[in-house]
Amino acid sequence: MSQDSSTLREEGNNHFKAGDVQQALSCYTKALKITDCQSENAVLYRNRAACYLKLEDYTKAEADATKALDVDQGDLKARFRRAQALQKLGRLDQAFMDAQKCAQLEPKNKAFQDLLRQLGAQIQQK
Template structure:
């Protein structure tokens, strides 16, 4: 089959993509799968192409696209264990551990003897447990900083240090979430009225840390500000 004929045949493009994948050419494989997707109208064929392209994106560490393609494959065939496993891997890398665990658990139910599925489940269980411990520790630190900042008897130097610690916590996703859940925005608004310049600067930096790349927090912050 000539190259021109391959370019018009989705099955041939898929086969070419598979060969490129085996050869380690992920970009080339993605190109073939994408072209094939534009040419085929078969839902089952599209699901396989999305699943294959997801594998390429995993190799390229583009986990958002890997998750998206795996999800598209699963929309057509929820029983596609390969697509579900790839989505679990993408979720794991995106730190969406609960979703990754559910997918990995489903994979293990479908194929109980698959060692790769069992290993991923073990990894995710350990990661979820570690994250839970970390969040509890982070919550305790947030509460401690709040107590210091809200205590009128706190020395100026201690208040400045606590405000700086809050900035550091806000730059970590777990810390930012705990600050937000503990009405941290209201505290920040109060800190912005402080006569201590360093405290005001830290409050502004904390607010930036909370809202960076998190649209829902930006919206909530605006709502609280308007009240």
């Protein structure tokens, strides 16, 4: 296996697409250990957050999505993943704010709109 972070990221992406989430997680984690490029780190954290969501480890998903957002506040995929994790953690108000920002920036994105509606309904039921 190559020690190049972008190669490891691609391998991780292929594993993720094939449904091997644990192997994808391992590739992203290895890549994070060998790169100091901030933009690459943001992508790796965002991708790792997707793995943690699939594995239902919502605390780690939220933490990694936040790390990606620390590098790039405009990363809508990371913000959406954080909103999903926060929803599962029961932190609905925070999740709603993230989902709302995603929906405002990409109003035609159905996934963003669906999550925003879901969260709005959940918050009203509280």
